[in-house]
Amino acid sequence: MYRPLIAGVFYVLTTWAAPAAINMASRDTNSSANNQDLINSLELAATAADRINLLTTSDFVYDFNEPPPGDSVTTGLGGHTVKADRKLFPALIGTGVSMTLGFLGPCGFNTPHVHPRSSQINVVVEGQLKTQFVAENGVPPIFNTLNKFQMTVFPQGSLHTEWNPTCDPAVFVAGFASEDPGVEQAAQSLFELDEQVVQADLGVDTLNGESIEDFKNKLPANVALFVEECLKTCDIDQDATPNQGEGSGAPSSAGGRGSSHGRR
Numbered sequence: 001m002y003r004p005l006i007a008g009v010f011y012v013l014t015t016w017a018a019p020a021a022i023n024m025a026s027r028d029t030n031s032s033a034n035n036q037d038l039i040n041s042l043e044l045a046a047t048a049a050d051r052i053n054l055l056t057t058s059d060f061v062y063d064f065n066e067p068p069p070g071d072s073v074t075t076g077l078g079g080h081t082v083k084a085d086r087k088l089f090p091a092l093i094g095t096g097v098s099m100t101l102g103f104l105g106p107c108g109f110n111t112p113h114v115h116p117r118s119s120q121i122n123v124v125v126e127g128q129l130k131t132q133f134v135a136e137n138g139v140p141p142i143f144n145t146l147n148k149f150q151m152t153v154f155p156q157g158s159l160h161t162e163w164n165p166t167c168d169p170a171v172f173v174a175g176f177a178s179e180d181p182g183v184e185q186a187a188q189s190l191f192e193l194d195e196q197v198v199q200a201d202l203g204v205d206t207l208n209g210e211s212i213e214d215f216k217n218k219l220p221a222n223v224a225l226f227v228e229e230c231l232k233t234c235d236i237d238q239d240a241t242p243n244q245g246e247g248s249g250a251p252s253s254a255g256g257r258g259s260s261h262g263r264r
């Protein structure tokens with residue numbers, strides 16, 4: 001009469017034990033990030049289970065406090081963002097998702113940009129943010145103010161921006177429905193076009209008394225600082241050293257102009 005029970009226990013033990021095939025060894029996340037051999041193997045794996053068997057337990061942890069080297073961090077005067085995409089966090093391969101955290105200091109300004117391959121859900125987890133986006137031609141712009149634990153969505157391809165209007169730090173978490181959402185900074189991209197094209201598009205020869213070329217070279221790196229008024233209120237010196245926003249990690253990978261948009 002105990003036989004079925006014993007058989008059942010045996011069955012549970014053997015099936016439960018099966019995942020032991022998983023490589024339980026640890027590998028520090030910096031050696032799986034940007035690891036092209038691992039990425040190739042994950043890409044070629046026949047099944048999702050095969051992919052999991054290529055990864056170690058610790059490959060499933062991404063540390064936004066101390067992100068891996070590479071292009072994980074984008075830094076400007078107003079703060080920094082840290083991303084986890086399929087290249088930096090290969091465990092994402094096959095999952096269809098990725099994430100960015102934004103640390104915006106007082107008046108920190110995540111400059112207008114587009115994600116070409118994903119919508120973005122954006123939740124504030126500390127402080128306050130103003131958000132704006134334009135989804136496409138023919139619809140009104142959407143402006144909002146988000147407080148802690150409030151969320152908005154930026155539709156795929158929409159031109160969007162967010163900034164911290166306060167003198168306290170703000171942090172947002174951005175989720176993407178793509179392992180590789182990509183990002184394109186609007187002003188930097190426009191000014192990458194031929195100078196004559198930019199002149200004709202804007203209908204001016206100079207901007208702020210400067211040639212288009214000179215003006216372009218002065219566009220601030222993301223995360224930038226927002227308007228004069230906020231800077232005055234918060235007593236911020238624009239020429240000071242980069243503000244890392246809230247949080248740790250103080251990434252030193254300086255984001256010069258261009259660090260926040262794609263290379264060709």
Ligand SMILES: *[C@@H]1O[C@H](CO)[C@@H](O)[C@H](O)[C@H]1NC(C)=O
Pocket residue numbers: 028029030066067068069
């Ligand atoms: C990974 O690299 C980053 C940046 O170089 C560093 O801050 C961090 O300590 C490294 N993490 C490990 C586990 O070595």
